[in-house]
Amino acid sequence: MKILLEIAYVGTAYHGFQVQNNAPSVQKTLQTALESFFGKKLLLSGCSRTDSGVHAKQFFCTVEGDLSESFPFHKLPIAASRFLPDDIAILSAKKVEDSFHVRYDVSYKEYEYLILNRVEKDPFLSARAFHYPRELDIDVMNQAASLLVGKHDFASFMAAGSKIVDSVRTVKSCSVEKNGDLVVVRVSADGFLYNMVRIICGTLIAVSEGKIQAEEIPEVIAACDRKRAGMTLPPDGLYLAKVVY
Amino acid sequence: MKILLEIAYVGTAYHGFQVQNNAPSVQKTLQTALESFFGKKLLLSGCSRTDSGVHAKQFFCTVEGDLSESFPFHKLPIAASRFLPDDIAILSAKKVEDSFHVRYDVSYKEYEYLILNRVEKDPFLSARAFHYPRELDIDVMNQAASLLVGKHDFASFMAAGSKIVDSVRTVKSCSVEKNGDLVVVRVSADGFLYNMVRIICGTLIAVSEGKIQAEEIPEVIAACDRKRAGMTLPPDGLYLAKVVY
Numbered sequence: 068m069k070i071l072l073e074i075a076y077v078g079t080a081y082h083g084f085q086v087q088n089n090a091p092s093v094q095k096t097l098q099t100a101l102e103s104f105f106g107k108k109l110l111l112s113g114c115s116r117t118d119s120g121v122h123a124k125q126f127f128c129t130v131e132g133d134l135s136e137s138f139p140f141h142k143l144p145i146a147a148s149r150f151l152p153d154d155i156a157i158l159s160a161k162k163v164e165d166s167f168h169v170r171y172d173v174s175y176k177e178y179e180y181l182i183l184n185r186v187e188k189d190p191f192l193s194a195r196a197f198h199y200p201r202e203l204d205i206d207v208m209n210q211a212a213s214l215l216v217g218k219h220d221f222a223s224f225m226a227a228g229s230k231i232v233d234s235v236r237t238v239k240s241c242s243v244e245k246n247g248d249l250v251v252v253r254v255s256a257d258g259f260l261y262n263m264v265r266i267i268c269g270t271l272i273a274v275s276e277g278k279i280q281a282e283e284i285p286e287v288i289a290a291c292d293r294k295r296a297g298m299t300l301p302p303d304g305l306y307l308a309k310v311v312y
Numbered sequence: 313m314k315i316l317l318e319i320a321y322v323g324t325a326y327h328g329f330q331v332q333n334n335a336p337s338v339q340k341t342l343q344t345a346l347e348s349f350f351g352k353k354l355l356l357s358g359c360s361r362t363d364s365g366v367h368a369k370q371f372f373c374t375v376e377g378d379l380s381e382s383f384p385f386h387k388l389p390i391a392a393s394r395f396l397p398d399d400i401a402i403l404s405a406k407k408v409e410d411s412f413h414v415r416y417d418v419s420y421k422e423y424e425y426l427i428l429n430r431v432e433k434d435p436f437l438s439a440r441a442f443h444y445p446r447e448l449d450i451d452v453m454n455q456a457a458s459l460l461v462g463k464h465d466f467a468s469f470m471a472a473g474s475k476i477v478d479s480v481r482t483v484k485s486c487s488v489e490k491n492g493d494l495v496v497v498r499v500s501a502d503g504f505l506y507n508m509v510r511i512i513c514g515t516l517i518a519v520s521e522g523k524i525q526a527e528e529i530p531e532v533i534a535a536c537d538r539k540r541a542g543m544t545l546p547p548d549g550l551y552l553a554k555v556v557y
């Protein structure tokens with residue numbers, strides 16, 4: 068039987084979702100909790116890898132194993148919560164067809180990158196936002212963001228040394244919004260390259276700083292050269308926000 | 313010279329603001345950081361005690377010591393930030409008259425109590441909100457809240473064993489607001505008794521549950537008996553939100 072879990076987690080304590088040797092991962096922590104709860108060995112698969120320190124407001128994984136058909140899976144969020152640490156929560160659970168694939172069946176995903184844009188720190192956003200003290204130019208960032216939308220080879224926005232061969236992705240939307248001291252960059256795409264959102268956000272900041280002009284973005288994309296894009300921002304501000312099947 | 317600091321802190325790691333024997337406090341941590349920064353012994357006084365685990369979005373303290381008149385104190389939030397842990401931030405700093413008293417000159421304070429009102433946990437609100445899974449009746453809570461406003465003896469809303477003799481306080485406002493899954497109780501008063509906001513919030517939840525009727529609130533106040541009010545909610549959801557001089 069296959070169960071689809073919707074979860075959320077604060078990524079600060081984990082080296083990403085995926086199981087790592089000798090480092091805590093969300094996958095291993097969740098699997099251990101569910102195996103304790105059900106008293107059975109289980110196979111857990113996630114919709115995405117996330118990097119060390121990256122958060123998820125919405126993340127899906129499937130659980131496969133010899134589970135009872137009669138178990139009220141919709142009650143799992145409460146029933147299993149005592150087995151989980153406070154930085155991981157199950158939001159919903161339901162049976163799915165065995166043919167459902169939690170990773171390949173994703174239609175698109177949306178990431179959010181949170182920037183605290185003021186001089187003073189905010190202790191409530193420590194490890195949960197990137198602190199950028201100078202005033203950001205939201206209009207010019209949005210001009211640049213709109214030029215990233217579409218089907219492109221995003222090799223310029225992929226971590227150097229990444230082994231992915233096909234770096235063509237379709238960015239559905241990319242926008243920047245300011246609410247008080249908080250700036251949120253939202254990027255949705257059919258798939259993401261390694262560090263792609265963090266490099267996009269670093270590039271948008273370079274645009275705000277005048278180091279890259281908004282109208283140069285098509286050239287930065289066309290160059291297929293990591294050195295043409297901006298810096299990779301830290302993981303603290305990054306949230307997987309929405310996964311659509 | 314006397315400097316007024318506006319600070320904010322996540323209280324989870326501290327046994328309150330006030331210096332404690334053998335337990336970390338915000339006061340001690342801040343004092344150590346500022347003494348390292350200025351290279352001088354300093355006297356630090358806070359606007360309030362806060363309990364273990366309670367947070368502050370806005371908190372004031374004064375720093376007294378042999379400081380240079382020419383120091384640009386408005387730059388202290390950035391300059392001293394490397395000396396502080398990530399869970400405490402200085403928001404502003406300025407010189408004040410020696411006659412200014414950070415505690416006695418307070419006109420009123422406002423606390424917020426945050427309740428996550430849904431079945432599932434939210435990992436981002438762990439230690440930052442009280443998790444209450446059943447649906448709260450906001451209207452009836454607001455009826456009860458409005459009956460707490462005014463100058464009353466709040467002995468029923470004071471931790472048992474508290475040594476305060478005069479338990480008369482003036483509650484300026486008390487209201488409950490719901491935004492999606494989040495319920496915020498806001499209480500402003502000229503002063504607060506030990507655990508007063510946490511007992512008020514426990515009482516409002518008892519009203520939502522029908523264990524206390526909203527119209528009984530005047531009787532609960534008049535009884536001057538801790539046993540008549542609701543339970544003391546945990547510190548996780550409590551924030552000192554505003555301090556007005």
